Amino acid sequence: MPRPRRGPARRRGRAAAAAGRRRARASAGAAARRPAPGRGAGPHRRARRGGRRLRALPPLGGRDRLTPGPEALARRCLALLAGCDGEAEEHFTEALRLHEAGDAVFELARTELLFGHRLRRGRRPRAAREHLRAALRVFERYGAAPWTAQARAELRAAGETAPRAASGFGKLTAQQAQIARMAAEGATNREIAARLLLSPRTIDHHLRNVFTRLGIRSRVELARLIR
Structure with missing residues (x-):
């Protein structure tokens, strides 16, 4: 007895079901590759990874030396990630020198502010005030109100009332x-x-x-x- 032919509707139904199974397998694969909650690359994890990459860079200088702007920012990041005050001071000092070489006045002031904050937290208020005053002068000159307020707050915390x-x-x-x-x-x-x-x-x-x-x-x- 001859087998009945499948109609167009039945063939379309089988094709749709196969397509659905392929989509389901693709979704399952994407879910497997997605990081589990709490293990993703959140901002803190990304920052730690960035810090490890910066520390892994070869010493700055020679033919591989960066231009003053990016190198100054790299030094500032290394200063913020430094575990001891001596290492932080070394990177901050070099960052300030590079900012001056690149004529990056506003970035220099931001680095002065961060350096002053680190010195104040390290119980060196006199040295901190020197950098904080320099930062405040630039922020006031540019009319940068939020940065001016932050510099004033740091100066007060370092024992000085900013004018x-x-x-x-x-x-x-x-x-x-x-x-x-x-x-x-x-x-x-x-x-x-x-x-x-x-x-x-x-x-x-x-x-x-x-x-x-x-x-x-x-x-x-x-x-x-x-x-």
Whole structure:
């Protein structure tokens, strides 16, 4: 007796079932490769791995020497990961030298802040204050309010009350203070606009508000106020 032919619907059903089994096997394989909860590469684990890789690097210098910027950041990371204060101080000092060589003023200030924090925690407040003051001067110059606050807090913890910024600047926003300092240093509206990626008209608007809030009428008065 001849076997009945399978209809199109039955063949489509078998094909769909086979495709479903393939998808299930693929999902199971992906789940097996996924790290178990608590064993994944979380931020702390990644940081520890990064620290081990940095420590495994050959000594910096010679033909393999990095440019000042990346090498300075690498030194700063090694200082943060250092187990003893002497090793941390060596890396921080070299990072500061490289920041200066690369003319990276703001990164230099951040390293000064971290170095001061490490010295303060190591019960060396006098040495810490020297680095924290240097950091504070740069942060105030750039109108970096959060970093300024952090530097002031570290200075207070190191036993010093940080002096307030120039009189009247507390009335300005962080961006207005930054623009005011650049203008007081002699930068034109176009130069300030290029550095801050704004339009000259926006800079002019901010400076008018600065003059109003500080009760002054010219850049000459602004420069005197900052000095």
